[in-house]
Amino acid sequence: MDVSGLEAFIQIAECGSFRRAAEAMRLSQTALSHRIKKLEQDVGVTLFQRTTRSLVLTQAGQDFFPKARDALMRLNQLYEGLKREGRQARERVSVGCLGSVGERFLPGVLREFRQRYPRVNVVIYDEPAQALRDRVANGDVQFALTILGAQLWTQKSRALFEEDFVAAVPVGHPLAERSELSWADLVGHPLARVSTTTSHGFILSESLSKFGDKLDWAYEVQRVNMAVRFVVTGIAITVLPRMAIPLSDEIRVIPITAPLIKRTIGIIARNDGPLSAPxxxxxxxxxxxxxxEQEAAAAG
Structure with missing residues (x-):
């Protein structure tokens, strides 16, 4: 479709003059005449009856004018709508992160990011690892900080750091003053664990194997915050990745060895295209x- 020809035809019909239409479109009259000539050749009909003193629409031109004007208006509306969608896409960044990782790194980073991109909205999905993998796969988020595991073939990943699972012990508990624990030390003490359907629970279940049956998993919860609350109230010990345990005077964080259990945190994204600039x-x-932070930890 000859859009430039349609624009010229509508402008001339509305102005009633090649000269005025050329001025409105900031074209030379010669360039405007070429557009109309090409349009008339393409459609196979004459649209204007021209003499040295007058310019009128032919019958075909009169029939075509309102339809062409409406069609071009709709096309412009579609184009402007597409531009708005493009601007909105550029002005929004959606990311995923594990709650504990996001709480650790996002506030400081987003404060600086806001200074660089004040007009960009950031949508954050702080969800479990499986949900984050699904959001990356579906394109809901542009990338995610999560536990690395069995990624989808459509995703690329990069390992960033490893994090130990540690014991969160209530202050005043018989184990609270220990500098290090073994899993055997936890036998006989009420424990709260996050459900094995979560990534945390699954890693522990797989790593401990049959030894996990010797532990007294007195409570099973669905969210980390609840497990931590059980520690604060003194009814149980919980085992979580170190970042998942908030700083508190009511909790002692103690490393667990034999075996040392870790999770790998990394970044995942779709492998079918580049990220937006923001x-x-x-x-x-x-x-x-x-x-x-990893460099500071190593130096410390």
Whole structure:
């Protein structure tokens, strides 16, 4: 479809003059005449009856004018709508993260990101690992910080750091003053675990194998916050990744060895296209913040 020809035809019909139409479109009259000539050749009919003193629409032109004007108006509306969608897509970044990882790194990074991209909205999905893998696969998020495991073939991943599972012990508990624990030390003490349907629970279940049956899993909860609450109230010990345990004067965090159980945190994204510029910038900032903390930890 000759859109430029349609625009010229409508402008001339509305102005009633090649000269005025050319001025309105900021074209030379010669260029405008070429557009109309090409349009008339394409459709196979004459649209204007031209003399040295007058310009009128032919019958075909009169019939075509309102339809062409409406069609071009609809096309412009579609085009402007598509541009708005494009702007909205550019002005929004959606990311996924495990709750504990997001709480650790996102606030500081997002404060700096906001200074660089004040008009970009950031949507954060702080969800379990499986949900984050699904959101990356579906395109709901542009990338996610999560536990690395069996990624989908449509996803690329990069390992960032490993994190130990540790014991959160109530202050005043017989084990609270220990500098290190073995899993055998936990036998006989009420424990609260996050459900084995979650990534945390699954890692523990798989790593402990049959030894896990010797432990007194007195409580099973669905969320980390509830397990931590059980520790604060003194009714149980829980075992969680170190970042998942909040700083509290009512909790002692103690390493567990024999075996040492870890999870690998990394970043995943779809492998079928580049990230938007704001998403790339946010990802780089997160990677830098994580690297700086790992370097500080190693130095310490």
């Amino acid at each position: 998403a790339q910038h946010l990802q780089r900032m997160l990677l830098r913040a994580i690297a700086q």
